[in-house]
Each structure stands twice: as structure tokens, then as C-alpha cells.
Amino acid sequence: MERQRPAGRPPRLVSSLGLGQRCSEVTLDQERGLLAWRHPRRGGENYFVPTSEIIAVEESELNKKQRNTGKWHKLAKPHSFTVYYVKKARNHRWWCRDVTFWCVDENLCNQWTQALKELLEMQKCRPKRLLVYINPYGGKRQGKRIYEQKVAPLFSLASISTDVVITEHANHAKDNLFEVNINKYDGVVCVGGDGMFSEVMHGLIGRMQKDSGIDQNNPKAPLVQCNIRIGIIPAGSTDCVCYSTVGISDPVTSALHIIIGDSQPLDVSSVHHNNTFLKYSVSLLGYGFYGDILKDSEKKRWMGPMRYDYSGFKTFLSHHYYEGTISFQPAKHTLGSPRDKDSCRTGCYICKESEQQLAEQQKKCGLKNEEDEEEWKVIKGKFLAINAVNMSCACPRSPKGLSPAAHLADGSADLILVRKCSRFDFLRHLVRNTNQDDQFDFSFVDVYRVKSFQFTSKLSEDNGSNVADIGKKRFGQFCRDHPACCCNIADSTWNCDGETLDSSAIEVRVHCQLMKLFARGIEENCKDEAAYSHSSIEHLL
Numbered sequence: 001m002e003r004q005r006p007a008g009r010p011p012r013l014v015s016s017l018g019l020g021q022r023c024s025e026v027t028l029d030q031e032r033g034l035l036a037w038r039h040p041r042r043g044g045e046n047y048f049v050p051t052s053e054i055i056a057v058e059e060s061e062l063n064k065k066q067r068n069t070g071k072w073h074k075l076a077k078p079h080s081f082t083v084y085y086v087k088k089a090r091n092h093r094w095w096c097r098d099v100t101f102w103c104v105d106e107n108l109c110n111q112w113t114q115a116l117k118e119l120l121e122m123q124k125c126r127p128k129r130l131l132v133y134i135n136p137y138g139g140k141r142q143g144k145r146i147y148e149q150k151v152a153p154l155f156s157l158a159s160i161s162t163d164v165v166i167t168e169h170a171n172h173a174k175d176n177l178f179e180v181n182i183n184k185y186d187g188v189v190c191v192g193g194d195g196m197f198s199e200v201m202h203g204l205i206g207r208m209q210k211d212s213g214i215d216q217n218n219p220k221a222p223l224v225q226c227n228i229r230i231g232i233i234p235a236g237s238t239d240c241v242c243y244s245t246v247g248i249s250d251p252v253t254s255a256l257h258i259i260i261g262d263s264q265p266l267d268v269s270s271v272h273h274n275n276t277f278l279k280y281s282v283s284l285l286g287y288g289f290y291g292d293i294l295k296d297s298e299k300k301r302w303m304g305p306m307r308y309d310y311s312g313f314k315t316f317l318s319h320h321y322y323e324g325t326i327s328f329q330p331a332k333h334t335l336g337s338p339r340d341k342d343s344c345r346t347g348c349y350i351c352k353e354s355e356q357q358l359a360e361q362q363k364k365c366g367l368k369n370e371e372d373e374e375e376w377k378v379i380k381g382k383f384l385a386i387n388a389v390n391m392s393c394a395c396p397r398s399p400k401g402l403s404p405a406a407h408l409a410d411g412s413a414d415l416i417l418v419r420k421c422s423r424f425d426f427l428r429h430l431v432r433n434t435n436q437d438d439q440f441d442f443s444f445v446d447v448y449r450v451k452s453f454q455f456t457s458k459l460s461e462d463n464g465s466n467v468a469d470i471g472k473k474r475f476g477q478f479c480r481d482h483p484a485c486c487c488n489i490a491d492s493t494w495n496c497d498g499e500t501l502d503s504s505a506i507e508v509r510v511h512c513q514l515m516k517l518f519a520r521g522i523e524e525n526c527k528d529e530a531a532y533s534h535s536s537i538e539h540l541l
């Protein structure tokens, strides 16, 4: 892609500017959008910052210490400017760092600030106005403090104006998104966990469909893409969506991705029951183990994030399995497979390829629904867990995720079936979700990449349509004939991105890249500080 440079400006600005008490050669390559300098101290460390990662530029005044220790105090008053930029550290963490350059020539100083500001103006993908929802009760109840202390100062530094809503009840953000004048904003930010993100996503996708006259209850309706990006400031208990799309759960890192206007498309699954829309899902749709954990943990919200460990331990000991039938359509359009060694990373070619494939398929088929004619696979069995993940579901508890090779935007989900097995074997599988070993390498675990699936429990098959009531009444009763066998005559519950669904019989369809986040996916071998310090400016420019 050819970069534009401000009209009438030279392609490169090179000056010897003051940095601390010494001089540094500073280069701004306006064509390639690179700012580079060599630190006169720190062993001549080289700095190299793409202008797309500059947060702000301000005319500044040297502080007292800088003024008194510098040689220039005998000279005329120095002029200075400060550049705030993204510093990439280990483990995908980003910091906001600043550097102040000075010179005695006021014109030169102005030329530099002007040139940098003009380059920032040209970053059209950056948001100027954001709508922010804060859940004050998510996670450890730190959402408001995190936003005020860590995020708001960065937004104001980047001249982003915000309208902030502190939610007063569940669904406040979702309902509000159906009413606000959404065109006023360049994005919506949610401060909270996966549940809060889910609310904002439902509000935005729902609003988009409503405005376009699409009936969400129709499971086959082609949904309209939502182009307003969502930013997630993690302040929840799991923060799986943030971790899986940024690589770390850190409010400052996420705020910086929002400021520089990153964009990451995301697949969204729609979940229906009997032609009734239930929910959308982006991370985990889990039946059995994760459904039971969620159901139990909801009663223990007061415990905060610890509730999941408590309920997880209890659910693990209960070792319930559930009988049912899963039917699915394999995702043939995508190049990847769930057993791939490579994971989805920034600029992922598999996601790009899938997007094109699906667009071509849609063009070819037009209104004809050829999807239904495609092959369906049917599997009946007894399952400890049925997990469908649209993304890896990496989170601090499981750093590589439930399906490490799942893609953020390939139009498919990974369906993981964990069949009835011993407690010991199930524990081995669970532990592999937390370490580097392959969690799918067991005879009782199967994984498929799918574009749609349906599930019906044995109970609903046996009892016809009034299953929900029967299931509810029977919940908690277990096989009387074999009290120790762990077979459960009741249904489990679906865990849909951390919320329970009312129906166990569901129909799920993946919508490729239905929405976008202020993120860029996980970066490959995130450069650490050493990578910058040993490269020379000459080489980089």
C-alpha cells in the first residue's frame, strides 16, 4: 500500500535535536511513516516508531530538572515537543511512553510538531468520539477505577471525546444501544468482562438488524455486518474475548489499541431454538461441564472471579455426562483445521482467504440456500462436555485456549466433543487446556471445524416438545438405578459466552466477520525491547 505524505512536505525530516542533555539525530520518514532516533545514552539504543503507533504530539516545556542540568541554560530559551508512543513489551503488553526533543530554533521545533501532527491527522482509522459503557460490578468491581485512572487519561491525551454511561442494571448498555444516535460515534467501548462485551455486541448487532429490517428470529437470515467497532477494556472475571484478540488482559494495552484505531473482524454465531432467536456467541458455547459450572457459579457471584474455581471443582467431582445428538456441517471453505500447529495471528491469511471464499460462495448462490444441501454429519453419544468455540478462547486460566488453532475470523467454529470417560482421563484433558500439551490427543475427544450445528438432548428427543419443563423439574435427579454412575436424566444448560440459555435444543450458525473490534489479533513473536535496541536506524530506514 502506498503511503501518502502531507502535500508540500519533504519525504524525510532529519535534524539534530536535543534529547536530555545531549544531541540525537532524529529522522521522520514521512513517506514510510517512521520516526527514529538514537538515544545519546543507554548505549546508543535506537528507537524506531511507526507513526501509526504514535499516540499524540504536544508542544512542551522542559521541566526544571532538564533545564538546570542542560548545557543550554546559558543559551536562549529552548523549544521542545513531546511524542507519546506505543512501546511494545513482552507478552503482548503495550505501554504509553514519551520522549521530549528540544532545539533552540523555534521554527525547527514548529516544523517538527507540525509534520508529526499532520501525519497523525492522516490516520483516518482512529476514533475521535467514543461511547463508553462501564459495568461497575464486573470482575473484582474495579471497572470504574480502571477506566478513570488508566484509560480516561490516555483517551484525553489522544484527543478522543467520550460519552460515558455507568450501567445501573443488567441490559442497560444493550437497551441503550437501541436508542442512542449511534452515528455520532466512531466506536463503542465496554469496560467489564465477557458478559458486558456480550451485552454491547447484542445491542449493536441487534440495532443493525432492526435498522435494516432483518428478522433475527429467522435462523437463515443473512445478517448485516456491524461496522461500528467495539473496544474492550478488560475488567471482568475471565476476559476471554479480550485475551484471545489482543494476547493479554490489560486495560492500558487495550486502550492503546483503541486509540490507534486497530481493527479485527470477528466471527459471531447465532443461536436459535424453534425459529426463535436466543443469543449470539463469540467465544464459548458449552454444554455439560462448562454449562454446569456456569449454572452453579451464578449463585456465587459474590465470590467474584473465584466462583469459577469453586464451581469448577464441584462440577469436576460430580462428573455428570449427558446423552444427546449433535449434527453439524463441516466447514469446507476454510484452509485450516483444528489440529493445525499454527495459530491465528495478526493479518492471518486463513481468515483473509475464508472471507473471500465465503463472499464468492454467496455471490454464486445468490438467494438460493445451497448451505442446507451440504453434508450433515450426525453423532449420537454420551458427553461430559460439548464445546463450540468461535475463537481459541485463550484466557489467563488457559493461555493457549480451548482450541489453540481456532481462527478469529474464518467463518467457522471448532466443535469439541468430550465423551464419557473416567474422572482421571477428564482431568488429564482439562490439565492440557492449561499447558502446552495437545488437549485433543485422547481417544475420548473429537474436534471438528464446523460452520453450523444442531444439538438435541436425549431427554428432549424422548419427551417431544415440552422438554424444557420436564428438564427443569427433574434437574438434580440422577439415575436411581445406578446412584454412582453419574448418568444424568436431566439436561445440562448451555453456557453462551458466560450466560445460560433457556433451551438445551439449539441450532447454531457461524456468521463470518459479522462484527469488528478495536484489536489486531495476537501478534507473532511480539517484539520485545531488545529487538528495537540492537537494530540500527540506518538499517531500518
Ligand SMILES: CCCCCCCCCCCCC/C=C/[C@@H](O)[C@H](CO)NC(=O)CCCCCCCCCCCCCCC
Pocket: 193, 194, 195, 237, 238, 239, 240, 283, 284, 290, 293, 294, 308, 309, 312, 313, 316, 393, 395, 397, 398, 402, 427, 430, 431, 433, 434, 495, 496, 497, 498, 499
Ligand atoms: C486442574 C485444573 C484444570 C483447570 C482447567 C481449566 C480450563 C479453563 C478453561 C477456561 C475456558 C474459558 C472459556 C471462556 C468462556 C467465557 O465465554 C465465559 C464468560 O466469561 N467464561 C466462563 O464460562 C468461565 C469458565 C470458567 C472455567 C473454569 C474452570 C475451572 C475448572 C476447575 C477444575 C478443577 C479440577 C480439580 C481437580 C482436582
Ligand SMILES: Nc1ncnc2c1ncn2[C@@H]1O[C@H](COP(=O)(O)OP(=O)(O)OP(=O)(O)O)[C@@H](O)[C@H]1O
Pocket: 134, 135, 136, 137, 138, 139, 140, 166, 167, 168, 169, 170, 171, 172, 191, 192, 193, 194, 195, 196, 197, 199, 235, 236, 237, 238, 239, 240, 498
Ligand atoms: N450495573 C449493573 N448491575 C448488575 N449487573 C450488571 C450491571 N451492568 C452490567 N451488568 C451485567 O453483569 C454481567 C457480568 O458482567 P461482566 O461480564 O462485566 O463481569 P464478569 O461476569 O465478572 O466477567 P466475565 O464475563 O469475564 O466472566 C453482564 O452480563 C452484564 O449484563
Ligand SMILES: [Ca+2]
Pocket: 267, 389, 390, 391, 406, 407, 408, 409, 410, 411, 412, 413
Ligand atoms: Ca472462527
